[in-house]
Amino acid sequence: MPKIVDHEARRGLIAAAFADVARRDGIAAASVRTVAAEAGLSPGALRHYFDSQAGLVRFVAEHLTSGVAVRVQDRMALVEVTDRADPVEISGVLEEIVPLDERRRAEFDVWHAMAVGARSDPALAALSEDSWRSIRRVCRWVVERTEVSTSDAEAAVVDLHALVDGLALQLSLYPALVTPEEARSVLRRRVGSLADTTPRSRPR
Numbered sequence: 001m002p003k004i005v006d007h008e009a010r011r012g013l014i015a016a017a018f019a020d021v022a023r024r025d026g027i028a029a030a031s032v033r034t035v036a037a038e039a040g041l042s043p044g045a046l047r048h049y050f051d052s053q054a055g056l057v058r059f060v061a062e063h064l065t066s067g068v069a070v071r072v073q074d075r076m077a078l079v080e081v082t083d084r085a086d087p088v089e090i091s092g093v094l095e096e097i098v099p100l101d102e103r104r105r106a107e108f109d110v111w112h113a114m115a116v117g118a119r120s121d122p123a124l125a126a127l128s129e130d131s132w133r134s135i136r137r138v139c140r141w142v143v144e145r146t147e148v149s150t151s152d153a154e155a156a157v158v159d160l161h162a163l164v165d166g167l168a169l170q171l172s173l174y175p176a177l178v179t180p181e182e183a184r185s186v187l188r189r190r191v192g193s194l195a196d197t198t199p200r201s202r203p204r
Contacts, residue, residue, distance in 0.1 A: 013039050014046060015063040018056070019106035027113040032056055054121050061114040061124075064107045065131055071096045072138060079145065090145050091184070091191040094164055097135060098187070099171045100180040108172050136161055146194035156194060163190055 017039035021030040031053060036043045050059045075093045099105035111131060118128040139160040140153075148156050167186060170178040 010045075011049065011059075011063050014041075014049065015060045018060040019064070019103075019110060022109050022113070023102065023106045027109060030056070054117060054124065057110070057113055057117055058121075058124055058127060061110050061127055061131075064110050065127075065134075068097060068107060069134065076141065087146070087192040087195045088188055090142055090195075091187040093138060094142060094160075094187050094191070095184060097138065098164060098168050098183060100183060105172060105175070108168055112169075112172065135164065139164065142191060143194060146191060148194055160190065160194075163187075 014035065018030050018035045021034050021038050025034075032043050032046050035056065036046050039046075046056070050056050072093060075096055079089050079093065096104075099108040114124050114131075115128045118125040136157065140157045142160060143153050143156045163186070167178075167183045171180070171183055
């Protein structure tokens, strides 16, 4: 009887192995061969899902970004059950897309590798742009929940997106200088300042 492969579990295994190699040895070291070895698979088993190094990055980026999206949606759902959410609860949604721990740092590093690779790979470029739009939607949701004046809402969304991107990059590049606690405080202060903005009229 042929062996039955759980492809979803296999995808998770490959993505986790890629993240482990990238976190330990750097993104450049995460090749088909090294990721296969980390996952305890043959290179041929990985090539069932992609056929190139760029394909490996794309595959892992798609898997990890979909996982982040699920976490963000779950946090949003928790906030939505309340009529007026606390700024700390709202900023918790943003925390899911900022590398505040090893898991999220590995996810960000993969995303960053994808963004760099997007310069020369149209498929990665499309995925990178989709990711950017997803983050922009999250920022817009945050601004809407804090009920910023309609006339100020779009500027607040742009500013918040820039803040999230900047914090994510600093946490990834300078983990010894920028702590998760500092990053959380920055996000909570910003969301709190939005929540204090008057007059209040939720954008439509």
